[in-house]
Structures are given as structure tokens and as C-alpha cells.
Amino acid sequence: MYNVDMPPPSELPSSRALLRSTLIAAATAIVLLVTVVLPAEYGVDPTGVGRVLGLTEMGEIKMALAEEAAAAEAAETAAALAPAPAPAPPAEAVIAESSAPALRSDEASVTLAPGEGKEIKLAMREGASVDFQWLVDGGVVNSDTHADRPGLSYHGYMKGTAQASDEGVLVAAFDGMHGWFWRNRGASPVTVNLRTSGDYQELRHVN
Known part of the structure; x- marks a missing residue:
């Protein structure tokens, strides 16, 4: 068995310090979510910071591409399920009366x-x-x-x-x-x- 030196209780973080660190981490995560993730991934920029950083435009492009891909897939599915058009009836031949004089x-x-x-x-x-x-x-x-x-x-x-x-x-x-x-x-x-x-x-x- 190895002997491990345990820190004295005075050096361990208190419950308040742990709670504070947790709150800071959560706040940081929320800030990153609002200012970076939402603008960059979904084009949503509640604070305006994402547009300043150029992230909002990137997110809007991603969303537009995703919408186009979904629309194309839906169109292909509809085309595959649509019944084949009935063949058009043969056009009736129209015989034009000759305008040439009768000789x-x-x-x-x-x-x-x-x-x-x-x-x-x-x-x-x-x-x-x-x-x-x-x-x-x-x-x-x-x-x-x-x-x-x-x-x-x-x-x-x-x-x-x-x-x-x-x-x-x-x-x-x-x-x-x-x-x-x-x-x-x-x-x-x-x-x-x-x-x-x-x-x-x-x-x-x-x-």
C-alpha cells in the first residue's frame, strides 16, 4: 500500500466556493451558448455579438443550406411517389385548305x-x-x-x-x-x- 498524503481540511474548497465555481461555469456556458453557438449554428443572435463576430452570417448560411437540402429531398420524394403522366392523345392532323387558285x-x-x-x-x-x-x-x-x-x-x-x-x-x-x-x-x-x-x-x- 502506498501512503497518500491527504490535504488538510483547510486547503479543501468550501461548499460556497464549489457553488460559486459551478455558477461561474454555468454562466460561462450560457454566455457562450447565446453569443457563439446560437449565432454560429442557427443564425439566432439575441445579443448582436454574433453578428459583430461574423458568426450570425455563418449560422444563417448553414440554416439556408439545410432548408434547401430538405426542400430538394422533399421534391425528390414527391416526384418518386407521383403517378406517371398519362400519354398524351395523338394530335389530330389538321388539313389546311389550299389558298392556291383552282387551275x-x-x-x-x-x-x-x-x-x-x-x-x-x-x-x-x-x-x-x-x-x-x-x-x-x-x-x-x-x-x-x-x-x-x-x-x-x-x-x-x-x-x-x-x-x-x-x-x-x-x-x-x-x-x-x-x-x-x-x-x-x-x-x-x-x-x-x-x-x-x-x-x-x-x-x-x-x-
């Missing part, structure tokens, strides 16, 4: 005795165009490409003499009838064969 094509012919004249006209709207070609079988003719409408009996486009054929594009100057007049100045009958293709509503033999 048509025709072939027509007129037979002219010597000295006789006849014409063929097309019902056209202003700005509409028609590709045309005509050929004379058996001779030549004089031609007059022109138009008319109510209130206007004649609008000339072009004239020709002793022609065996012609072709081009006829563009309507207004809504009305547009076409060709042919006269046979020869001594024998001739036949004019006309082909048209384009934007018009009607082909009409006028004579």
Missing part, C-alpha cells in the same frame, strides 16, 4: 369560212393568268386579243395579222371576259385550235 385546262377549236370571224373568251378575275397556245390548220388568220366587262365593251391587249400561231401568258387587267378573236381573210376555210391552262372559271365560245 383548269381546256382545248377548243373554231372553224372559219373565208371572211368569217369567231372568238373564244375566258371568265377571269383581275390579276389571274392563263398560259395559251393556238395553231391555225389550213392557213393564217388575223387575231385580236382583248377583254370586256359590264360598262366596258373593249380593252385591247394585242393584235396580229396573217398569223399561223401564237402563244404566251394572258394576265387579266380586271374581272371580266378575256380572250381571242380570229378572222379568216383567206380564200379557204381554216381551223384554229386553242389550248389554255391557268386560273379561269369558264371557257366560252362567243360566236
